[in-house]
Amino acid sequence: MDPVIVAKGDSPVVLGLPHTGTYVPEEIAADLNEEGLRLRDTDWHVDRLYSESAPGLHTTVAATFHRYVIDANRDPSGQSLYPGQTTTGLIPRTTFDNLPIWKDGREPDERATAARLAAFHAPYHAALRAELDRVKARHGIAVLFDCHSIRSVIPWLFEGTLPDFNIGTDNGTTCAAEIERVTAEICAASGRTSVLNGRFRGGWTTRHYGRPGDGIHAIQMELAQSSYLATEAPPFAYDEAKAADLGRTLDTILTAISDEALRLAAQR
Template sequence: MSIDTELFEVIEPAVQSIPFVYNSPHSGRRYPVSFLNQSRLDGLSIRRSEDHFVDELFSAAPAMGAPMLLAHFPRAYVDVNREPYELDPRMFSDPLPPYANSNSARVAGGLGTVPRIVAENMEIYQGRIPLSVAMARIDSCYKPYHACLRRLVARTHTRFGFSVLIDCHSMPGNIRVSGSGVRPDFIIGDRYGTSASGELSQAALQFLEELGFTAVRNKPYAGGFITEHYGRPARGLHALQIEINRSLYIDEVTLEKRSDFDQLAGSIGVFMQQMADFVADYAGERPLAAE
């Protein structure tokens, strides 16, 4: 069963048989015409912030017994992996409300809830925009998306006694681990052990490495708002962020899929099944614990 709105989609399994929820918040590629008309960027440049086709890479989730939530709206339009009101005062023709967070590092970098730039520091807008535009996007996209994600996680936790949220993302191909020069294929983020059990993170790294990938933990991406907000391992709520190196599966200039896209998707499917089996075996012995 699929619940599809213009904004996001939940693809449900016939029966949820594993305590996982998969989430792809940045793979949306439906660009409103009004938004494109406000932008100074062309149709290809505006897509540079997408987690291209990540929803397809993890599309095996429902067949394995887990629901999958995916955004249709693009990250450049509104970013649900932020606090609800991380807003940049430089973007707007009106003053920000007092509850807005305008001092975060993400806002300073131009990547707040309503982003000022896409990747490679390209300005999205031709000039300042009304604050009401941002507020409308937060009310119509951000809040319903998180309400849906909360329901999925709460339902899973109630049914199984614990839940594992896998937050699925991609990263540029030129990312290196500081101090080592390693170019990771995957990064597992658990907010330095605060959003998921150490056993879960280590299992994810091990399975990816056994599949032939280079995988690292937390550097340079430890997880964003979703991982931080939904991960409460002491309560049985685990959240992992997974970043995939885009150069593995797309041409980063044309944004077209590489010929081995399906092969990578197959490997990710194997990884997902291994994670499900690990959690089933481990939880049968003792609950997943916080690190």
């Protein structure tokens, strides 16, 4: 299976989908324990959610492999996203509930990590970089909208209940203020809960590609799965009514970002 699937769109927005994939090669699956094989920490149905909210308009770059193979939203050097805070690494050792996912003695070593970087992580980011460059060449600007979701209650990672919309711009450094502002305003006006640069202020992908001075902007959207799933436990069923309502807001956000990006490009 190809490690990444690209669908080209015409807008200045590129949707990154690093955590929707569920593919685990057989030789890697053989090392996962029963908990690991549940793939509990997938960004369940986020690809469907965005494809239904704005079909064909925006470019999508989607990883097909699961984050337990290797996490496409982590620094390839292995450096922590949030030093001093609880998080999972480049190849997770545990679930978001701090439960081991590998059979005893079968955790990936440095050699396995290097192989997975080459086979999965690098191709995903090569495709993402190529699409951002293509979009920028066409429009004079590109906006990476990094699409994520997570269970709304995970005590090991954060206290309390996560807001529906969690916007990350690494404290305003990864995109123009206008793009951050329109996103936050639409989320606030939606009647749903939202936060800007809270627990999730943007992962490695957002921080790595977001270079507003170079015409490439990046913003992360972490959705609480309770906002569009019927349940945040297996089978993680998609709630079509909830998703349709949320999708309308996402479409409004992406349209506003696209319009703002084109306005900014015209001023350059």
